[in-house]
Amino acid sequence: MRDELVAGSVDSRLAARLGTLRTERGWSLEELSRRTGVSRSTLSRLERGELSPTTSALGLLCTAYGLTMSRLLMEVETEQPHLVPAARQPVWRDDRSGFARRSVSPPHTGLRAELIEGTLDAGAVVAYENAPVPGVEQHIWVLEGTVEITVDGAVHTVNEGDCLRFRLYGPSRFHCPGPARVRYALLIVLP
Structure with missing residues (x-):
């Protein structure tokens, strides 16, 4: 149950971060779709948090943004402790x-x-x-x-x-x- 709660909050922050990354670059959904091969409608649903990204889609987005998947997921975490229980x-x-x-x-x-x-x-x-x-x-x-x-x-x-x-x-x-x-x-x- 705890993993599901953590995943839900990570998914909502991930959706917001994906939208921010796209707008920071000045890309439209169409441009991001062209760069990744992920459909415009899927990208829109990902950014609104209506859909959780697949590993493949997240990999394509990370490549477009020049980030490792871990770095992107780290960006949606609220803190960076030295000890990670x-x-x-x-x-x-x-x-x-x-x-x-x-x-x-x-x-x-x-x-x-x-x-x-x-x-x-x-x-x-x-x-x-x-x-x-x-x-x-x-x-x-x-x-x-x-x-x-x-x-x-x-x-x-x-x-x-x-x-x-x-x-x-x-x-x-x-x-x-x-x-x-x-x-x-x-x-x-x-x-």
């Missing part, structure tokens, strides 16, 4: 794709790294068309299960205990082949 780590879910992300160590002013816990249901696929910030460094350590990660056209099967590290410049894809969900730690370091 487990109960205060925001969780964002995309039930349609079977993806959940816990911001274990959210972005913080003056720090370039952040730590995320991700989970993907068995069979789930999450794909990003571009790097939100070209050259962003990522380290993915699988805690439970297996995930197939495609970077630069190469598919890497990352099993429990394995770590995949790379700099991201283009598209990426995460697929949980199953039979169980995958849980992993993702360390993101801005260039």
Whole structure:
């Protein structure tokens, strides 16, 4: 229940922030739609808080705005503590794709790294068309299960205990082949 309350308040602040980012750039909904491939009506509903963004849509918006997803979600949080107790780590879910992300160590002013816990249901696929910030460094350590990660056209099967590290410049894809969900730690370091 607590995760649902936190998610609801994050969703409303996220909707407002998405609208602000667009207007700060002087973009119309049509222009943002052209830049992201997300329909004008969907963008409008996202900004009004009538619709929660999918992982894919949020990834496209982050790319257009030059932000990592974590940085965008951090911007809608009200504070940036040094100690982040487990109960205060925001969780964002995309039930349609079977993806959940816990911001274990959210972005913080003056720090370039952040730590995320991700989970993907068995069979789930999450794909990003571009790097939100070209050259962003990522380290993915699988805690439970297996995930197939495609970077630069190469598919890497990352099993429990394995770590995949790379700099991201283009598209990426995460697929949980199953039979169980995958849980992993993702360390993101801005260039």
